Amino acid sequence: MVSERGLEVLRAIVQDYVDTREPVGSKTIVDRHAFGVSAATIRNDMALLEDEELIVAPHTSSGRIPTDKGYRVFVDHLAEVRPLTPAQRTAISSFLEGPVDLDDALSRTVRALTQLTGQVAIVQYPSFERANVSHVELVQLGSGRMLVIVVTDTGRVSQRVSNVQDEFDETDLGRMRAELSTLLVGRSVRDGLHRIETHLALHDDPTKPWDAATRVLARAVAEDLEEFRQDRLVLAGSANLAKRESDFRGSIYPLLEAIEQQVTLVRLMGEMVADEHGLAASIGRENEAFGLAEASVVTSDYDATGAGARVGLLGPTRMDYPTNLAAVRAVARYLTRMLEEDDTSR
Structure with a gap:
């Protein structure tokens, strides 16, 4: 069982590792975060986190980095999803304003998301099988x-x-x-x-x-x-995988193949379980059955006047989960509202 302070230490390790890509030590945590305890106390907390397999030392005598399980606990214990800045919201609004049709709206959506986050952006077409x-x-x-x-x-x-x-x-x-x-x-x-x-x-x-x-x-x-x-996807930002190739221990080929074929991503996004806010995350080894054990996917549900689908991001496990979850949620809400307004104007 992880204590409240242990969760705060885990949060600090995740945030610092995502920001710097460097293993995080106890002294760094004391210097950067106001815990009000000694480095020795933080080391004890880190030892307990390591026992729980939430962090790991990539090298002997190094700092610690989060494991896939650690990222999962971090995401599950987010107090709240970080709100986007006014500038980010304005960018989304400008990008998505005045689409010609649904195809154009979804194309604009993925371009906006990948520019905001630097990840691969994915949008599912709504399933209209039950539409009349x-x-x-x-x-x-x-x-x-x-x-x-x-x-x-x-x-x-x-x-x-x-x-x-x-x-x-x-x-x-x-x-x-x-x-x-x-x-x-x-x-x-x-x-x-x-x-x-x-x-x-x-x-x-x-x-x-x-x-x-x-x-x-x-x-x-x-x-x-x-x-x-048909279940179809619109994607943008595949080149971002190459830019972040060092974040993957193995080859990025399985991710590129999944992007090209789409079937794997359709299945994965279809099986992700959303929370009460419509947000979902599938992290690292949770994606092993889909051949994407080194990747994470975060999604948010949107509604196309009764036909539901998802907006998502694909990237390495070392990603800024709070910001990415906020981005997909904001874009999904904007897309839902835009499609509702378009429907009522018909």
């Missing part, structure tokens, strides 16, 4: 091209250009729009995709131009709905 399709629109663009627009009740809009190789009058255009709307509007993305696939299987007669065009448009809609169901 609210509108289908067809717009002729000329030269046999048709713009297919699908809108969900959560505000997700997709636009895809299909080559139907013909021009249609308003009667035929209205008929195609009505057929697709009958299949989709008011139904979930999952149900709509199933109905589209069934429709394609039952209407496979290439001899009728209208049916052929409808099949082309139905396939375009099916591709959009399939994308709505």
